[in-house]
Amino acid sequence: xxxxxxxxxxxxxxxxxxxxxxxxxxxxxxxxxxxxxxxxxxxxxxxxxxxxxxxxxxxxxxxxxxxxxxxxxxxxxxxxxxxxxxxxxxxxxxxxxxxxxxxxxxxxxxxxxxxxxxxxxxxxxxxxxxxxxxxxxxxxxxxxxxxxxxxxxxxxxxxxxxxxxxxxxxxxxxxxxxxxxxxxxxxxxxxxxxxxxxxxxxxxxxxxxxxxxxxxxxxxxxxxxxxxxxxxxxxxxxxxxxxxxxxxxxxxxxxxxxxxxxxxxxxxxxxxxxxxxxxxxxxxxxxxxxxxxxxxxxxxxxxxxxxxxxxxxxxxxxxxxxxxxxxxxxxxxxxxxxxxxxxxxxxxxxxxxxxxx
Amino acid sequence: xxxxxxxxxxxxxxxxxxxxxxxxxxxxxxxxxxxxxxxxxxxxxxxxxxxxxxxxxxxxxxxxxxxxxxxxxxxxxxxxxxxxxxxxxxxxxxxxxxxxxxxxxxxxxxxxxxxxxxxxxxxxxxxxxxxxxxxxxxxxxxxxxxxxxxxxxxxxxxxxxxxxxxxxxxxxxxxxxxxxxxxxxxxxxxxxxxxxxxxxxxxxxxxxxxxxxxxxxxxxxxxxxxxxxxxxxxxxxxxxxxxxxxxxxxxxxxxxxxxxxxxxxxxxxxxxxxx
Ligand SMILES: Nc1ncnc2c1ncn2[C@@H]1O[C@H](COP(=O)(O)OP(=O)(O)OP(=O)(O)O)[C@@H](O)[C@H]1O
Ligand SMILES: [Mg+2]
Numbered sequence: 001x002x003x004x005x006x007x008x009x010x011x012x013x014x015x016x017x018x019x020x021x022x023x024x025x026x027x028x029x030x031x032x033x034x035x036x037x038x039x040x041x042x043x044x045x046x047x048x049x050x051x052x053x054x055x056x057x058x059x060x061x062x063x064x065x066x067x068x069x070x071x072x073x074x075x076x077x078x079x080x081x082x083x084x085x086x087x088x089x090x091x092x093x094x095x096x097x098x099x100x101x102x103x104x105x106x107x108x109x110x111x112x113x114x115x116x117x118x119x120x121x122x123x124x125x126x127x128x129x130x131x132x133x134x135x136x137x138x139x140x141x142x143x144x145x146x147x148x149x150x151x152x153x154x155x156x157x158x159x160x161x162x163x164x165x166x167x168x169x170x171x172x173x174x175x176x177x178x179x180x181x182x183x184x185x186x187x188x189x190x191x192x193x194x195x196x197x198x199x200x201x202x203x204x205x206x207x208x209x210x211x212x213x214x215x216x217x218x219x220x221x222x223x224x225x226x227x228x229x230x231x232x233x234x235x236x237x238x239x240x241x242x243x244x245x246x247x248x249x250x251x252x253x254x255x256x257x258x259x260x261x262x263x264x265x266x267x268x269x270x271x272x273x274x275x276x277x278x279x280x281x282x283x284x285x286x287x288x289x290x291x292x293x294x295x296x297x298x299x300x301x302x303x304x305x306x307x308x309x310x311x312x313x314x315x316x317x318x319x320x321x322x323x324x325x326x327x328x329x330x331x332x333x334x335x336x337x338x339x340x341x342x343x344x345x346x347x348x349x350x351x352x353x354x355x356x357x
Numbered sequence: 358x359x360x361x362x363x364x365x366x367x368x369x370x371x372x373x374x375x376x377x378x379x380x381x382x383x384x385x386x387x388x389x390x391x392x393x394x395x396x397x398x399x400x401x402x403x404x405x406x407x408x409x410x411x412x413x414x415x416x417x418x419x420x421x422x423x424x425x426x427x428x429x430x431x432x433x434x435x436x437x438x439x440x441x442x443x444x445x446x447x448x449x450x451x452x453x454x455x456x457x458x459x460x461x462x463x464x465x466x467x468x469x470x471x472x473x474x475x476x477x478x479x480x481x482x483x484x485x486x487x488x489x490x491x492x493x494x495x496x497x498x499x500x501x502x503x504x505x506x507x508x509x510x511x512x513x514x515x516x517x518x519x520x521x522x523x524x525x526x527x528x529x530x531x532x533x534x535x536x537x538x539x540x541x542x543x544x545x546x547x548x549x550x551x552x553x554x555x556x557x558x559x560x561x562x563x564x565x566x567x568x569x570x571x572x573x574x575x576x577x578x579x580x581x582x583x584x585x586x587x588x589x590x591x592x593x594x595x596x597x598x599x600x601x602x603x604x605x606x607x608x609x610x611x612x613x614x615x616x617x618x619x620x621x622x623x624x625x626x627x628x629x630x631x632x
Contacts (some may be wrong), residue, residue: 219484235423
């Protein structure tokens with residue numbers, strides 16, 4: 001046998017498998033530009049509602065409503081995306097959404113603590129609850145689908161027991177309220193004035209946070225390790241990724257986002273309702289995440305897609321009513337959209353896994 | 358056979374790694390019982406054994422993925438405890454796992470640098486230097502002669518053999534002291550296997566890297582390995598130099614399914630000093 005030579009061409013012979021059938025191309029396009037495909041859906045919806053409402057849909061007043069809903073939902077949807085990428089989910093976010101602003105308002109009315117300070121405390125509570133959710137999930141190996149349901153009831157129980165389910169009227173402190181959600185916009189105001197901007201602050205905050213999360217996900221070690229954790233947890237661990245920590249960190253981010261969304265909600269309505277966040281809110285957020293193109297299998301997802309998905313959900317919720325449908329009918333469309341998005345998502349995932357074999 | 362391809366290991370090559378009396382159980386399953394192995398600088402050690410013998414478990418203890426129930430690891434003369442694969446990598450021990458430990462959803466170049474990413478500061482933020490990683494990965498794979506469609510493609514779009522090549526390339530990128538390869542040739546064709554075996558030869562000759570190689574093809578063992586450890590039911594049943602053993606003999610011992618005691622007895626009778 002001749003001695004082994006290390007020719008440069010040694011492995012050039014490995015079958016170069018460039019994926020180029022139609023299905024594969026479509027699959028790659030879909031998985032790479034998931035945001036683009038959902039953006040197309042969003043545009044079609046806008047056009048449909050704009051025509052159906054004789055131009056009312058894109059009016060500043062109506063857009064303010066839709067984008068406020070988008071912001072609130074988008075924050076929670078983006079939070080779920082971070083967790084879904086690691087292969088987890090958090091069903092307690094709606095309770096965090098309720099408890100954080102409740103604590104803020106309570107501290108304000110009982111001790112006169114400024115809302116801004118209360119808001120920081122509220123967000124920290126959200127982060128803490130996230131950390132507890134994460135630790136229960138990774139240390140005690142309780143699936144997060146279960147552990148966070150426990151946390152949901154636990155927190156919801158606490159917040160309604162404080163004042164016997166009574167909402168607290170929160171004081172108004174400017175500029176806190178205007179910055180974080182209260183709309184000062186009047187039809188006579190210019191859109192690009194300060195008052196005009198306050199019509200959209202919840203949405204603008206959501207955009208800011210979603211962009212920050214997108215940056216973290218796509219351009220940092222943290223994001224890389226988050227994806228690695230959800231894509232192949234054993235492999236990630238074998239190569240030294242601290243998968244448990246990555247999960248806990250993402251639970252903390254999710255808790256913080258949900259708390260912030262709740263605070264925005266209270267700043268807008270100047271009231272802290274212990275039942276502001278119903279579990280339905282979390283489910284809509286998960287729907288928005290999936291509609292936006294996040295995989296149910298972990299390992300991939302897009303927070304920008306989630307924000308667009310939240311816009312689609314908010315548009316359906318408000319637009320259908322606007323063009324004259326019964327409020328109940330919008331749920332039918334929403335349900336159908338979620339099922340369609342899930343089927344598509346699973347198909348894309350299955351194509352991907354099949355390619356692996 | 359092929360003795361000319363293995364330059365003899367220097368008689369005084371220092372011991373770079375010693376695992377002593379390692380035991381490990383998973384609940385009721387005993388994977389390893391008092392296993393001891395010794396590795397010298399520039400040595401290629403073959404670890405063979407039936408499926409389920411405990412080979413992967415042993416190397417996962419060395420890589421810091423599992424912690425042993427009992428036993429010690431001495432690396433470079435010092436006792437070490439690896440709490441995680443990070444610790445082992447920091448000590449210059451790189452591992453190619455049987456499952457390759459590649460992340461299907463990440464690109465080839467991100468996989469290459471996972472856990473030791475290049476970063477740069479932009480506006481005070483510590484961001485990934487993707488351009489540098491992409492370029493380095495491309496250059497490195499080119500010098501190794503590994504050809505893939507693109508370093509940007511996600512790993513799940515690569516063939517099994519290509520993935521194995523990426524995993525091997527990743528493990529040698531950081532110039533490890535000790536390289537551990539768990540069935541690195543399993544999915545490789547004849548040419549690619551020869552190529553990887555050539556790489557191993559190169560590493561040991563030029564950089565004095567020590568290698569632990571798990572392979573099932575005994576032909577390949579005799580091509581590149583200095584020594585063989587045969588693991589049987591969680592014990593080292595045979596520790597022999599390839600120069601003193603023939604492929605036929607090894608196959609006979611492995612096929613016999615005998616444990617350490619039986620082999621010791623037989624060896625003492627036939628050829629004193631083999632063990
Ligand atoms: N994480 C684990 N949990 C429980 N049992 C395990 C685990 N890892 C390995 N084992 C058991 O330990 C024993 C040794 O397994 P190991 O993977 O080390 O064998 P191996 O020699 O690498 O086999 P193969 O040649 O098939 O790769 C087997 O009985 C296996 O079932
Ligand atoms: Mg194995």
